Amino acid sequence: xxxxxRGRGVELGCSPVxxxxxxxxxxxxxxxxxxxxxxVGTGTGVSTLWLLAGMPADGVLTTIDSEPEHQRAARTAVAxxxxxxxxxxxxxxxALEVLPRLTDGAYDLVLLDGDRLELDAQLDQALRLLxxxxxxxxxxxxxxxxxxDPAQRDAVTTAVREAVRxxxxxxxxxxxxxxxxxxxxxxxxxx
Numbered sequence: 001x002x003x004x005x006r007g008r009g010v011e012l013g014c015s016p017v018x019x020x021x022x023x024x025x026x027x028x029x030x031x032x033x034x035x036x037x038x039x040v041g042t043g044t045g046v047s048t049l050w051l052l053a054g055m056p057a058d059g060v061l062t063t064i065d066s067e068p069e070h071q072r073a074a075r076t077a078v079a080x081x082x083x084x085x086x087x088x089x090x091x092x093x094x095a096l097e098v099l100p101r102l103t104d105g106a107y108d109l110v111l112l113d114g115d116r117l118e119l120d121a122q123l124d125q126a127l128r129l130l131x132x133x134x135x136x137x138x139x140x141x142x143x144x145x146x147x148x149d150p151a152q153r154d155a156v157t158t159a160v161r162e163a164v165r166x167x168x169x170x171x172x173x174x175x176x177x178x179x180x181x182x183x184x185x186x187x188x189x190x191x
Contacts, residue, residue, distance in 0.1 A: 005046045005077035012069055014043040017113075017139060021181030022050035025111065025137070028186060029054030032135045034108035039063040040095045040122060041114030042070050045077030047139070051111065052083060062089045064098045064114070099125035107131065113139035116156045119163040127172065132191040136173065138163060142183030 006016045017025065029037065029051045035058065037051055042065035051061055065071055071090050078088050091098050095114050099122065110126040112119065119138070126136050143160040146152040164185055167175050173187035 001077060001081045002046060002049055004080060005044045005049065005073070008044040008073045008077070012044060012067075012073060014070065016043055016046035017050065018181045021139065021184060022047065024178055024180045024184055025050045026054035028135055028137060028184075029109055032109050032133075034135070035059040036107045036109075037061045038099070038102065038107050038110045038126075038129060040099070040110070040112045041065060041139075042074045042090060043113070044070060045074030047111065047113060048074055048088065049077060049081055049083075051109070052078075052081075052087065057084075060087055060089065062091060062102070064091045064093065064095050066092065066094050068092060096121055096125070099129070102129055104128050105131045107134060109135045109137065111137045111139060116140065116143070116159050119159050120166070123163060123166060127170075127189070130189045132189055134189045136167065136187045136189065138167065138185040140182045141177055141185035142179070144182060147183070 025047055034055050039048060042063040048063050071092055075090055096118055107129045110129055112122050141164055143157055146157040147161045167173055167185055167187050172190055174190060175187040178184040
């Protein structure tokens, strides 16, 4: 099922998380005891399936994507995986239009893997949504090995670099950069 979802991602031009990143997401969801998760950037459901694998059976994952084709592909992946109805809420729309409608402090884990140019505003929303002890995760934190190269100054690289700096320096978070895949930046909200 993961391979089929990954194949659909390639067909649709998505960049699904690799198996190492997926395993790290599964581990982080399990370690956080994540019962309520928000995922920004559904893609074709690859990271959705990895997160669900680390969540308890009664956990609910809310995933947001603005592309209807991605939403359909993710629903297909979830159905093929035999995920019980009601465990995944697929919400269509731009993240910055959907996130403000979600409940403050109600989530155990928020994964940001959507529009990199909106990362700063998405971080604000993620911090609002997370409970104390909750886990913020930013996928693609090394952005194709460009973030560490100061000569790389394109808009996306700069936005990712600023997000990494912001998470690193935020006193509310206990951060770590995990060197898996394209980089996972994680931060636990201090209690």
